[in-house]
Amino acid sequence: MSLAAKSLLSKITGSALDLLFPMSCAGCGKEGDLLCPTCLPNLPRLTSPFCQRCGAPGHQSPCRWCEERPLNIDGIRGPFLFEGSIRNAVHSFKYRGVRAAAAQLGDLLSIYQQDHPVPGGVILPVPLHSRQLRKRGYNQSALLARRLAKSNHLPFDDSLLMRIKDTRPQVATTSRRQRIDNLSDSYKCRASAPGWAIILVDDVATTGSTLSACAAALKDSGASSAWGLILARET
Numbered sequence: 001m002s003l004a005a006k007s008l009l010s011k012i013t014g015s016a017l018d019l020l021f022p023m024s025c026a027g028c029g030k031e032g033d034l035l036c037p038t039c040l041p042n043l044p045r046l047t048s049p050f051c052q053r054c055g056a057p058g059h060q061s062p063c064r065w066c067e068e069r070p071l072n073i074d075g076i077r078g079p080f081l082f083e084g085s086i087r088n089a090v091h092s093f094k095y096r097g098v099r100a101a102a103a104q105l106g107d108l109l110s111i112y113q114q115d116h117p118v119p120g121g122v123i124l125p126v127p128l129h130s131r132q133l134r135k136r137g138y139n140q141s142a143l144l145a146r147r148l149a150k151s152n153h154l155p156f157d158d159s160l161l162m163r164i165k166d167t168r169p170q171v172a173t174t175s176r177r178q179r180i181d182n183l184s185d186s187y188k189c190r191a192s193a194p195g196w197a198i199i200l201v202d203d204v205a206t207t208g209s210t211l212s213a214c215a216a217a218l219k220d221s222g223a224s225s226a227w228g229l230i231l232a233r234e235t
């Protein structure tokens with residue numbers, strides 16, 4: 001079977017699965033949306049104080065980690081803390097194949113960006129390594145980024161940046177320094193991006209090291225700025 005046919009089949013199967021297993025609320029289990037109208041307003045929000053660079057909640061700015069080793073990303077912003085129902089929602093979206101959730105989660109990003117504009121003019125998703133992409137069948141960040149770009153009428157590009165190193169999963173490593181070192185040189189640009197002001201979209205940030213590694217590659221290729229826009233920040 002050709003690669004294109006395989007990809008088409010995977011798309012069809014994905015949509016069919018979404019229909020077979022209707023979504024239930026990640027907060028209360030009610031059938032319908034991934035987040036029901038009751039749970040939606042009660043999601044755990046990321047509020048001040050937080051580190052203006054890496055977004056670490058509850059920290060002064062710069063936080064002690066950013067003071068010790070600043071990230072390459074200009075700043076990380078996002079609406080939620082990665083806990084409770086938003087944690088369950090992202091988990092369903094990312095690992096349980098609930099692709100249809102991209103619309104609702106992408107809209108949460110789009111509303112956030114309208115209320116708290118993150119600087120930048122081009123939307124890019126954090127890319128997966130080709131091996132990860134084959135395994136998962138979709139890049140959850142690209143689905144979010146595409147939805148956000150469409151709703152907010154911003155250009156979208158998912159071909160410039162690529163992940164070239166398939167390093168071990170972030171959960172296996174502990175310290176922030178280790179994460180930064182593991183990810184350095186993991187991303188590369190396929191072309192130059194002179195003067196581009198980029199908004200990088202990801203579902204979750206843990207330390208900001210992934211976004212920082214992406215920003216380094218983009219700035220090496222001429223980008224003037226790279227900000228991170230995420231759905232949820234780990235505490």
Ligand SMILES: [Zn+2]
Pocket residue numbers: 025026027028029030035036037038039040
């Ligand atoms: Zn609910």
Ligand SMILES: [Zn+2]
Pocket residue numbers: 051052053054055056062063064065066067
């Ligand atoms: Zn920080």
